[in-house]
Amino acid sequence: MEFKDYYKIMGVAENADTDAIRKAYRKLARKYHPDVSKEADAEQHFKEVGEAYEVLKDKDKRTEYDQLRKLGARGHDGNFRPPPGWQARNGGQQTSADGDFSDFFSSIFGGFGGAQQAGHRTARQTFRRRGEDVHSTLALLLDEAHQGGDKQISFQIQDSDEHGHLRRRRKTLKVKIPAGVTRGQQIRLKGQGGPGMGGAENGDLFIEIDLAPHPLFVVDGKHLQLTVPITPTEAALGASIKIPSLGGPLNIKIPADSSGGQKLRLVGKGLSKAGDLIVILRISMPKQHSDQARELYRQLAAETQYDPRADWGNLA
Amino acid sequence: MSKKPTGTSPVSPSVPVELVNESLTFTLQELCLRCGMEHQQLQQLVEFGTITPLARPRSGNKDWHFSADTLQLLAKAARMQQAFELDAAGLAISLELLDELQRTRRQVQKLRQLLAQHVPL
Missing domain, CATH: 1.10.287.110 (DnaJ domain)
Structure with missing residues (x-):
């Protein structure tokens, strides 16, 4: 020790x-x-x-x-x-x-x-105390929250040993997490908290769901946001592309004349069926262009009359 | 060194769970019982607006009902009160600021995550 x-x-x-x-x-x-x-x-x-x-x-x-x-x-x-x-x-x-x-x-x-004794000899008949509620937090990966499933959780409860002395004891439970839970969702396991004394009710176990950060998906309540890089040509011409989602890869259509920052909403593809997957487009350029690509861009520049800084007026 | 458990129950098969929603509410009496705080303290927290009853009853305070989230907040309140010997006002302000801090931190985390996908940080 x-x-x-x-x-x-x-x-x-x-x-x-x-x-x-x-x-x-x-x-x-x-x-x-x-x-x-x-x-x-x-x-x-x-x-x-x-x-x-x-x-x-x-x-x-x-x-x-x-x-x-x-x-x-x-x-x-x-x-x-x-x-x-x-x-x-x-x-x-x-x-x-x-x-x-x-x-x-x-x-x-x-x-x-x-400190205390759970069942004082004198008071054994009348001493009733409700078991304590236990509040704990369970962090899930987004996939786990989306699919649900069994998770093992461990927490401390207060009960009494055979001599009636109070003690702390670790309790472990397998909990079936429902599919589609989000951050802050509370789950109650009735009667799984501290045991009641003198025939009183057991306490409850409350679990608050937390979500671990995901490298791609940003959580917004029951919705998810995903930034999707596309090429300038895909933005201009439209395209069918494959994107990840919690339920597996999805084929989506980028409409022609899309722009960076534009959002596409995929209903029901969020954290739960009630949530959406919101795709945010980001135009991504290759690091280098071939001579031929440069030439084509020159032709394109001559062809297009577009000023993305028109909003600035005389300020620049 | 952490305290070794004095006993460990075997892992049971999955126990039934209940998703907590608006339908689960508690009266002031039930809150007192569950979080171990005095009736009067909770009443003060209501006055400070830290906890808010769901609907104002017609007859007296006894019929106040609170959402299940209140329970978790009060569990934290009880822990903090014990550690810092706070009065109701101090407790009310601390809990409010902690809540705001948590929401702000989450918001910052979310915005950072989004921003990093568009602008290398």
């Missing part, structure tokens, strides 16, 4: 007072809170900081931790081992955070912060 140096995690001195510790916590919480942080591994950091604060803000816990820290109970491998005779505390203790704490924490202060 790895020894957790809570002072180092919080970036405070060993003799820091409660006020300094609270300030350090606030700063770190602001930096790493998963809801507001842009840092990598924010969630992991936030858990560590939360755990450190849980111990250092509490006088009793801190004293206990300091003793243990001084004992230097580490093996040759640098790993932490509780000294012989050390008893993990359990029960009766108030833990404010709805903790998801490390093995290290549990070995000192007991499982799950040693």
